[in-house]
Amino acid sequence: MPALDALSRVRIVLSRTSHPGNIGSAARAMKTMGISQLRLVAPKSFPHEEANALASGALDVLEGSCVYETLEEALGDAVLAVGFSSRGRDLSHPPRALRDAAPLILASAAASPVALVFGNETFGLTNEELARCQMLAVIPANPAYASLNLAAAVQVACYELATAASAFTPPAEPERTPATVEEIEAFHAHLERAMIASGFLDPAMPKRLMERMRRLFARAGLEREEVQFLRGMLASFEKQAKSKT
């Protein structure tokens, strides 16, 4: 699948991460979106048991990660480095909303490695780090509190890339056997008989009741099994009424 192929060329670069738990959570976030290349620049504590615990089923991403001393080394042969920041920078590239950046990032990743770069939890990317990037991506957020957790930002970024790539489709609709028009008509006839018998529907004053019932069930899109149990229910009401009289 070309989409997964492009995602395989996306590197997540975490620079100077303070909390090892965030590295583990980021690995988990990446794997859920089909991204597995993790590069760490001078992490404060790594490897660390907390990183392993929070990686959960993405321990392989953590184990496959590499540690670098500088951002430059971590970027390696990437043709595009995208810095993530929660705010615009005076001296930097114009910020691009993540959703607009995603297709551009994917286009680069179609042929060559690209890097998404996330800075320290407290300070974000330094100006020096941002200067190594060719694009500045921003996750639009509440100006009163725009501080996404590091792994949460990685999750959103990877989700946007996977979605832009249409990498994963939601599970298909469960198999349904729709009722035929004939079955539906038989049901409505049954319903009408039962409502007349119970006195709920007065054939002399129908008040468009059947029309409204038809509209409701049309909206629901009846399945064959549903018609069967609805008619079973009607039959049980009819039987109950007969046993009473």
Add this chain to the structure above:
Amino acid sequence: MPALDALSRVRIVLSRTSHPGNIGSAARAMKTMGISQLRLVAPKSFPHEEANALASGALDVLEGSCVYETLEEALGDAVLAVGFSSRGRDLSHPPRALRDAAPLILASAAASPVALVFGNETFGLTNEELARCQMLAVIPANPAYASLNLAAAVQVACYELATAASAFTPPAEPERTPATVEEIEAFHAHLERAMIASGFLDPAMPKRLMERMRRLFARAGLEREEVQFLRGMLASFEKQAKSKT
């Protein structure tokens, strides 16, 4: 702003959450996207210091949350309950990809409260809980590992809603003062003189060098200040050359 107004009617309902840290992280994720109504159904440990620690700057969301015994109570007067699941369910509603669900959820939230419902970390939503929902949303994910962390799923869901609502715009482009055409022409003339003087450009064999320079600087979109320092740089080269000769 009508977008923020709709987000104010979105409730996040966490059902039977095991880890208090996830409740705190979810509160933080919500607040970054302008969503603040948190409802908890029978949490295992709450309030809890770990929840407070991970909520970070979203302690207000945590403190404003309410605890309920049943999902039914937590849904309250919501007109739409959206269950989140990492997989389709046989007997349930057809799953809808989150991105497709977001505008529908927002449309309901324009006038009435809606609830996004997230189940237990390990087991997800029970069939009974899903039966209380009118819509099933899925975050498309890696079929080999679709297990998003609870707070990460809340982050992605809130991000999609805020983005669908265009609630927050990325920071504006930093103020720029573009150079005038006159300034740019003067720069190119200066550049040409300097390149001829240095011998890099042979006026007899120009090889379209100036054309390529023009194309490069046009693509960059020069600012006034940039023209000034580029010309300063050229002047320094010229001066250095003169002092040598």
